[in-house]
Amino acid sequence: MPTPPSAKTPAKAKETGREASSGPAKGKRVGIREIASKAEVSVATVSMVLNNNPKITASTRQKVNRVVKELGYRPNRIAQSLSSKYTNIIAVLMPTLRHTMADPYFGELISGICDKAARLGHKVMLEHAKPDFVREKRHVDLFDRRYIDGVMCIGFSDKHTFLRDFADGGHLAMMVNNVATDMDLDYVVCDYASGAEQVMTYLSQLGHRKIGMIHGAPDVWTMRQMMEAFRARLVQDSGGVADGVMVDGRFTEEHGYAAACRLLDKHPDTTAIFAGNDKMALGALHCAAERGLRVPGDVSIVGSDNIQYAAFVNPALTTVNTPLYDAGMLACERLVERIRGRKEPVAEVLPTHLVLRQSTGIVRQNGVAEPAE
C-alpha cells in the first residue's frame, strides 16, 4: 500500500457514522404493496400503471402515479428482471488488448453505444474476453445467468470463433464495425473498402506511384477490405504506373513505427504510405520525423478512422473518417430492436469519407528520398 510521498496529502476523511455495508439505505424501502394500499388498488394494478399497460383507466393511473411520486417509489429492478423476460442490460464485449479502454477507437464506439443505450433505457456492462473468460464459456454465462439481454462485440477477428456460441445458443449478438465471416451475426460496419479506394484515388491524383501500406491483422474483416482495395487499385493502375508493398503494423503506434522503418529501408523510393489506422499512421509520422524526412515533402502519409489526435499531430494527419460514434449508436439501436422482437437480421454499412489535412501532398520530383534541410 503506497504512502503519501508528498507533504500535501489530502486531509484524512473522517470515520463516518453511516453504516457502510449494512445494505440498501436506511429504513424500509417503499415497495409496490405500500403503493397499492395507499392508492387503494391491487399490486397488479400498480405494476400495470408502471409498465404503461393501456388497459388501465386514466383516473386510476393518475391516482397511482400520485402516490408513486409522493412516496418516491422506485421499482426494484432486480425483482422486475426476475419476473419479466428482460434485464435491460446489454454488454459490450471486447478483446483484452493493452488497456483497451484507453484506445480512442474503442472509445468512440463505446461512447456511441452508451449514449444510445441510455436514451433507450438500457444499461451497459463492460466485459473483456480474456482467455480464461472464453475457456470457461463465461461469455455464454452472460446470457445463461441472466446478466444481459444482448451483447455488442467490438474489436474481434475471424479467429475469435467463440463468437459462434452466441448464435448457437440463440443469443442476441451484434458485431460493431466489423463483420464475422461465416458466423451469421448481425453487424453495423463502416465502409472501409470505399475509404481505402478514396485514399488510393487521392494519392494517385497527387501523382504517387510508389505507395506502401501498413496494415493490421488480415483476419480482421474490415482490414481485409482495405487491403483488398489497396491491391485492387494497384492492379488497376498497373502497366507499370503503380507499385506497392504491404507491411504489418499490428494496429499500434509502436509496430506502425517499426513497419514504416522497414518499408522505407527496403523501398526508399516510396513516396506515400497508407496506414490502416491512425495509430499506425502516427507511428509512421514518428519514423519519418526521426529520419529527417519531411511530411508531405518527402513522403505523404494517410491514416484511417480520424481519431481525435489525428488533427493534433504535426503535420495534421490526412485520414479516412469512419463514423465510429454513429456506428456505435446505430448498432445499439438495432440490437435493442432485436431484443424487442425484430426478426430480420441487421446488416448495415455506414459511408466513409476522406479528410484532407497536412500530411499529404503532390509527389516529390526526384524519385529518391533524401534528408530534409
Place this chain on the structure above:
Amino acid sequence: MPTPPSAKTPAKAKETGREASSGPAKGKRVGIREIASKAEVSVATVSMVLNNNPKITASTRQKVNRVVKELGYRPNRIAQSLSSKYTNIIAVLMPTLRHTMADPYFGELISGICDKAARLGHKVMLEHAKPDFVREKRHVDLFDRRYIDGVMCIGFSDKHTFLRDFADGGHLAMMVNNVATDMDLDYVVCDYASGAEQVMTYLSQLGHRKIGMIHGAPDVWTMRQMMEAFRARLVQDSGGVADGVMVDGRFTEEHGYAAACRLLDKHPDTTAIFAGNDKMALGALHCAAERGLRVPGDVSIVGSDNIQYAAFVNPALTTVNTPLYDAGMLACERLVERIRGRKEPVAEVLPTHLVLRQSTGIVRQNGVAEPAE
C-alpha cells in the same frame, strides 16, 4: 438508414431460424431444484454448496458439484441478487465530456477498474452523469433500484455537488484519482502535488525562470494541487529569479493550443510551459510548431499523466507519470472491500514520477523567442 456506397458490401446475413427474441435459450433452463433432486438433497443444500458455506460436508459437496457439472448448471444471477444483499455490479460514473470514453485518461482508469473488478467477480456498468440524469436523481436510483453495490466516480470536480447524495443516502462511492472537497467520500488519487513539484524542480535545474502554466478548471482538486505547487515554487524561487503566468487550457488539445498561443503572445520571453495534462501539452506543442518555435530549443514543454500518445508525438513529450491504471485497480479493490464490510474510509495516494523525453532542454541563451531556422 445508410445504404452501401461501395460494391464490396458484405453478403447479407441469412434470415436465421432461431427465435431471436423468444427469451432465454432453448428448452427449459436447469434450475436449482433439478440439481437438488438429482443429487438427492434439498435446494437449501445446493445453494449452500454453491456459496461455499463451510457447514456442508465434503461428501455432499462433492455429490452436488458433480451434478452441477453434469447438468451444466449456472445459477440465475437475478434470482441470487433478489435473495441476497448484493448485485455484484459496480458502476463507473463519469461526466459527459465529448466522447468521454475515447479519452485515454478515462480509459486508463476504467481499464484498471475493469480488470480488477473481473478478478474480484464483479461486473462493471458504465454511466454518464448527464444533466437530466442528475436532475432526476438517477444516480441515486442506481442504488435504490438495486442496480449496483457501489459506484466509482471519475472526472468530477467540486462543482458536482450531487455526489453528496451518495454519502447522504448511505451509499458506497469512491472518487478515483480525485478528491471531493468536503464531501466525505472515499478516494484513491495520484500525487499531483509531488508531480508538479518535480516538474518545477527539473525546469529550474535546466535554468528556466520564465515559466508558464496551462491549467484546467481549478475546481478539480488534483488540478488545484498542481497549480498550488506551481505557485508555491515560484514564490520560493523568487527574489526575481523565477516568474510565471497561468492560463486556462480547459483540459483539451484545442484550448491548450489556444492557451499556449495566448501565453506566448503576452509573454514572448517564456522559455518553458508546464501543462496540467498531456492533451493540453500536445496543444502547446502544436502551437509551437505552427510558430516555428523549436521544442525544446526555443521553448520546453512538459505535460502530465503520461498517456499513451505522449511518447509518440514530435518531439516526444516529457511528462509526469501518474499511475492511472493502478489507481483504477486499487480504487476498485478498496470499493469491493467496503462493499464486503470494511468500515474505515479509504484515502490512498499513489506516487508519481517525472518521465524525461525530448520536449525539454536547457534554457535558450537569449531571453527573447525568435523563429527557428
Place this chain on the structure above:
DNA sequence: CTGAAAGCGCTTACAG
C-alpha cells in the same frame, strides 16, 4: 450437518 418453508419484490395469466 441437512430440510421444509418463508420470502426477496416484482409481473403475468386467469378470473371476475
Place this chain on the structure above:
DNA sequence: CTGAAAGCGCTTACAG
C-alpha cells in the same frame, strides 16, 4: 378494467 394468486429462482433463518 381490476384483483387474487401463482410464480420467477434463488437465499436465509429456523427447526430438527
